[in-house]
Amino acid sequence: MNKTQTNSIGFSLSSDRVSVIILLIPALIFCTIFIFIPAFWAIVGSFYSYGMTSLNDWKWVGFDNYIKASQDEFFWIALKNNFIIVFASIVLQVGVGTILAAILDRGIKYGKVIFRTIIFTPMVISSVAVSIIWLIIYDPNVGILNSILKAIGLPTPSMGWLGDPDISIWMIMIVAGWQNTGFMMVLILAGLQGVSKEVYDAAEIDGATGVKAFWYITLPMIRNIIIVAILITTIGAFKVFEFVYVLTQGGPSNATQVLGTYIYLQAFNLLHMGYANALSVVLLIIALILGWFQLKASRRA
Amino acid sequence: MLTSPYLNKEECKMKYYFSRIWAGILITLLSFSFTSSSYAIDIKLWDLSARQGQDEFYELLKKEVKKYNPDINVIVTEWENEAYKTQIQLALNGDDGPDVFFNWFGEDSARLARAGLALDLTPYADMEGGYGSFISKGWQDAGAVDGKIYGIANKAVSKYFYYDPAFFDQHNLSVPTTFGELIDTCKSIKAIDPSIVPWPMGNSERWKLNHVITMLNQRVVGAENTKADYALTAPDDELFTNPKYVEAWEKVVELNENCFNDAPNATNPELTRSMFAAQISPMMYCGTWCGGIFASEGFTDFKMFRFPRVEGGADDGTVGFLVAEGLQVSAKTKHPEAAALVASINVSDTMALADAELRGSLISNATLIDQMEDAPHWFTFYVNDIADKSGHVNVLDVLLEANVSNAYLDMGTEVLNGTKSPQEAMDFIRKVALEAKAAM
Numbered sequence: 184m185n186k187t188q189t190n191s192i193g194f195s196l197s198s199d200r201v202s203v204i205i206l207l208i209p210a211l212i213f214c215t216i217f218i219f220i221p222a223f224w225a226i227v228g229s230f231y232s233y234g235m236t237s238l239n240d241w242k243w244v245g246f247d248n249y250i251k252a253s254q255d256e257f258f259w260i261a262l263k264n265n266f267i268i269v270f271a272s273i274v275l276q277v278g279v280g281t282i283l284a285a286i287l288d289r290g291i292k293y294g295k296v297i298f299r300t301i302i303f304t305p306m307v308i309s310s311v312a313v314s315i316i317w318l319i320i321y322d323p324n325v326g327i328l329n330s331i332l333k334a335i336g337l338p339t340p341s342m343g344w345l346g347d348p349d350i351s352i353w354m355i356m357i358v359a360g361w362q363n364t365g366f367m368m369v370l371i372l373a374g375l376q377g378v379s380k381e382v383y384d385a386a387e388i389d390g391a392t393g394v395k396a397f398w399y400i401t402l403p404m405i406r407n408i409i410i411v412a413i414l415i416t417t418i419g420a421f422k423v424f425e426f427v428y429v430l431t432q433g434g435p436s437n438a439t440q441v442l443g444t445y446i447y448l449q450a451f452n453l454l455h456m457g458y459a460n461a462l463s464v465v466l467l468i469i470a471l472i473l474g475w476f477q478l479k480a481s482r483r484a
Numbered sequence: 485m486l487t488s489p490y491l492n493k494e495e496c497k498m499k500y501y502f503s504r505i506w507a508g509i510l511i512t513l514l515s516f517s518f519t520s521s522s523y524a525i526d527i528k529l530w531d532l533s534a535r536q537g538q539d540e541f542y543e544l545l546k547k548e549v550k551k552y553n554p555d556i557n558v559i560v561t562e563w564e565n566e567a568y569k570t571q572i573q574l575a576l577n578g579d580d581g582p583d584v585f586f587n588w589f590g591e592d593s594a595r596l597a598r599a600g601l602a603l604d605l606t607p608y609a610d611m612e613g614g615y616g617s618f619i620s621k622g623w624q625d626a627g628a629v630d631g632k633i634y635g636i637a638n639k640a641v642s643k644y645f646y647y648d649p650a651f652f653d654q655h656n657l658s659v660p661t662t663f664g665e666l667i668d669t670c671k672s673i674k675a676i677d678p679s680i681v682p683w684p685m686g687n688s689e690r691w692k693l694n695h696v697i698t699m700l701n702q703r704v705v706g707a708e709n710t711k712a713d714y715a716l717t718a719p720d721d722e723l724f725t726n727p728k729y730v731e732a733w734e735k736v737v738e739l740n741e742n743c744f745n746d747a748p749n750a751t752n753p754e755l756t757r758s759m760f761a762a763q764i765s766p767m768m769y770c771g772t773w774c775g776g777i778f779a780s781e782g783f784t785d786f787k788m789f790r791f792p793r794v795e796g797g798a799d800d801g802t803v804g805f806l807v808a809e810g811l812q813v814s815a816k817t818k819h820p821e822a823a824a825l826v827a828s829i830n831v832s833d834t835m836a837l838a839d840a841e842l843r844g845s846l847i848s849n850a851t852l853i854d855q856m857e858d859a860p861h862w863f864t865f866y867v868n869d870i871a872d873k874s875g876h877v878n879v880l881d882v883l884l885e886a887n888v889s890n891a892y893l894d895m896g897t898e899v900l901n902g903t904k905s906p907q908e909a910m911d912f913i914r915k916v917a918l919e920a921k922a923a924m
Contacts, residue, residue, distance in 0.1 A: 235577065325755065345749075346751075
């Protein structure tokens with residue numbers, strides 16, 4: 184069949200190419216409206232000073248917002264916290280998710296579906312609802328965590344789990360880990376189930392069983408899946424907002440501030456929209472770099 | 485059907501049908517435009533949620549507004565406190581925001597006025613049903629910016645110490661009249677039972693301690709000395725340098741050591757209200773909205789006292805905490821007169837009485853207050869006490885410039901945690917204040 188047709192004004196277009204363009208148009212329209220245009224205005228806005236209540240009064244400030252960010256201790260705290268969350272999430276979510284997936288794949292014979300469902304369940308609950316549940320668990324006066332610790336004679340933090348600047352970020356990590364580990368487990372489990380049984384049989388003949396087989400056979404075989412899981416976790420950790428906002432609102436005294444909550448604080452509480460735009464651009468650049476890595480890893484996987 | 489000499493029969497037929505279709509479309513469009521221009525005027529009103537008796541209050545408002553203009557439909561949307569603070573700013577910048585909206589009067593309402601987002605209501609004071617005939621000049625001025633009225637105050641909130649008189653009587657405790665006596669009372673309560681929290685403090689949302697430091701600044705530093713600092717009009721070398729500010733923070737440290745629960749920064753304010761209502765704690769500092777909440781949780785035998793004066797402080801203890809609240813009108817409303825009418829009727833004699841009776845509000849229009857039936861004892865106390873005060877102070881998180889306000893909120897957390905000393909807290913606030921002043 185001839186795939187090339189000539190239209191009435193003389194252009195020659197492949198019918199496949201026409202279909203591709205037509206099919207892409209809706210996605211392009213939505214991306215333009217909801218991603219490209221806002222991103223463009225965020226970049227433009229980052230060179231201006233204006234507030235939520237003075238949207239028509241933009242003042243050109245050049246790179247001042249970026250210079251301000253480089254000198255803002257809370258921006259660096261937020262960025263540092265994002266990196267802490269990245270590394271802790273990789274350990275908690277991908278690490279524990281991998282171990283759980285391995286146990287479910289080869290470690291237990293019965294009840295795999297039940298365990299898989301139970302571990303995955305927190306993933307389908309809203310992050311805000313999960314945060315509120317943990318807010319009650321962590322409460323220093325009526326929370327079950329303190330009650331259990333006191334009942335077995337262990338000390339509790341005097342400033343509270345979420346009130347102590349030294350531990351509050353880790354308490355948030357536990358909540359995020361509790362919710363997201365199940366998803367990582369399912370992702371990695373899908374990879375594990377793609378590993379041929381013959382490989383394990385051959386390894387067994389060579390004396391590699393249990394942890395040894397997991398380390399030398401399983402992990403290299405699912406390397407690309409793990410890379411994708413790490414990248415998904417990393418991007419999620421940079422986008423984190425709701426856990427921090429509900430649990431601590433970035434406090435105590437900015438100790439748990441992350442880029443998402445700090446941008447929100449600057450934009451909507453302190454009314455520095457231009458500065459918030461500059462911080463968003465920084466976050467956008469980080470997300471683009473990570474997204475590029477994710478795309479590359481996904482293709483390899 | 486007419487035919488034309490220039491068109492064939494088929495073309496004439498098509499033209500005839502098209503003309504009918506166009507006529508139909510035109511009639512439909514015209515009927516829609518008549519419907520929308522002649523009848524209903526929808527006025528969207530946004531308020532905070534979860535107030536006792538609010539549904540009944542707004543049902544009555546809708547009826548009262550219709551007495552003046554039967555075409556006005558008031559559509560009420562309620563918001564949670566924290567969500568509202570962000571949402572209202574976004575909505576006012578958009579095209580689908582409220583016509584009439586709640587606000588705290590002070591910097592929050594003035595900022596919207598200065599940005600041109602709130603409507604100047606001055607011309608509507610004396611229209612039929614206008615607020616000018618309902619509230620006094622003093623209350624009108626609560627919503628004034630540069631001599632123009634940008635908001636109609638319908639109520640005010642204040643704060644008091646609530647205490648459990650049965651507990652106080654049982655243990656021979658007397659109501660403290662000075663800060664020193666307050667600390668002694670806390671110590672006495674702890675001596676009775678170390679597990680009792682004398683004054684539960686839930687500062688997880690940061691504003692709770694902000695109300696305390698508002699009063700401590702007032703009692704220790706005084707209105708005259710804080711005025712220029714709060715307005716950021718003091719000279720740079722004097723801005724927030726008064727050592728009395730540090731002294732006020734030192735009082736917070738004293739309270740934290742002797743009165744508050746452990747981990748106040750991780751404690752929810754609602755929980756502390758329940759601790760008092762359940763008589764687990766014998767005393768707490770809470771707003772005038774709290775009396776009704778305690779009653780709804782089954783505790784009505786409480787009494788109140790003012791925030792005590794501080795020995796050697798600049799204030800004699802007669803100035804009280806008072807934040808006026810009310811309705812503003814969006815500058816983008818398509819129906820400014822109708823929106824102004826709704827905001828005005830909100831403070832009419834009938835609505836003010838209903839506000840007091842149904843929502844327990846400290847109303848701006850007290851014309852019919854004598855008709856109020858079965859006023860709870862706490863309401864009577866508030867009304868009498870506010871009338872008896874020599875002056876009022878607005879809360880810092882409403883009064884101060886946004887960055888300075890945020891610095892005060894943050895330092896409250898730091899001082900409670902002991903991660904900053906009172907002097908370090910004030911150094912930080914001064915630094916932020918200088919930056920904010922330079923940016924003005």
